[in-house]
Amino acid sequence: MNVRVIPYTDALIPKDVTGKTAVVIDVLRATSVMITALENGAQKIIPALTVEEALKKSKDLNRGTLLLCGERDAVRIDGFDLGNSPLEFRQDKVAGKTLIITTSNGTKALNACRDAEKVFIGAFLNAGAVAEKIKVEKEVVLVCSGTAGRFSLDDGLCAAMIIEELAKFVPVHPDDLGLALTKTWQSENGNPQKLLKDSFHLNYLLQKGFSGDVDYCLQKNSVSSVPVFSGGEVLS
């Protein structure tokens, strides 16, 4: 299987994914949140690019079964029900609910993949399950969301972990970025905590007091489901 890795959303041009199978990765924290919310019983997630779009979309929906969620600069948006911390998305909060989510990077990455044939949601939490889901494809594109228009190592290492998990099922031919990230991943035996200690976004979250989120998001294969993005919605 040929595996291409996109370093960050701003570097993606639509034809990179048009008609293809893509996996969107935003480890810290949007895709980790989506996987967690659906695992905990949320009915569906509607990504929105902006706060305004989130509010507009919320008007058409039943407020009783709706949660407005999202962050800017890592912090919950004023007046929203939940932020972007996966630890907030507990079963007692989200079960049966429709979630509108707007985040700085992850929702942009999903939007950039709207012309892909299939879009799956990946993170360390479900990397093994993602590999099992896409192992039948001839070609996949792993889309690292990145942070503020730059490559973010947490997403890149997750892409490497998916490549490692894929290689358990099929011969994998990563592109040059996939090759580099695989070497990076293997250099510390697939230990994200060690590899990320000097990385930008992880340290930004630690400074903002989100160490619990970081620990949670760096867990590997704790979830066996793979959400799908289709028709503007993320579903389990």
Place this chain on the structure above:
Amino acid sequence: MNVRVIPYTDALIPKDVTGKTAVVIDVLRATSVMITALENGAQKIIPALTVEEALKKSKDLNRGTLLLCGERDAVRIDGFDLGNSPLEFRQDKVAGKTLIITTSNGTKALNACRDAEKVFIGAFLNAGAVAEKIKVEKEVVLVCSGTAGRFSLDDGLCAAMIIEELAKFVPVHPDDLGLALTKTWQSENGNPQKLLKDSFHLNYLLQKGFSGDVDYCLQKNSVSSVPVFSGGEVLS
């Protein structure tokens, strides 16, 4: 020193380098060619984005001291004096000459850096000299040219080698891509031949019969000069 690594030219947006010090890297083969040509006595190099632009620029110059150089799909352009093989740019060919060069990726990368304050030309051949030249800066941007709109591992490893050489002089804080590439580089003790064996562009050149070029371009620190791109010209 803060070091940012741009994965490939198409991912660069002008503000990434505006007013900054940039190093353009196209190991296979444009920047290796430029370094070699100037080392062998070429007077200057004028990069051109297209064949038409190269021909147009050549009309204003003295044909007797001029060489038209460049490739498309790795092969010399019809009617041009030289291709893009560094082994062609010998002293007896290039000494005292003005070279107009158009290549698929490297000349695009130079053009993308036209708003940088200073632009240096880097490759494995002169990575140590590049580090010595830029060690006084507070921030540098290492611009990997890439291949056909994608990250190319040869350029990324050269960025990692420049980071390694910089760290001999000053404390270096690479961005997340720089961190990943440094780990990749260290995983095989800075051996580009080993690290590049599955990479796309190197294997493309081998298939086209350019193994001599590849061996030449992967030599480390064989040249001590660092060309500068300024006013539309590359000079020693």
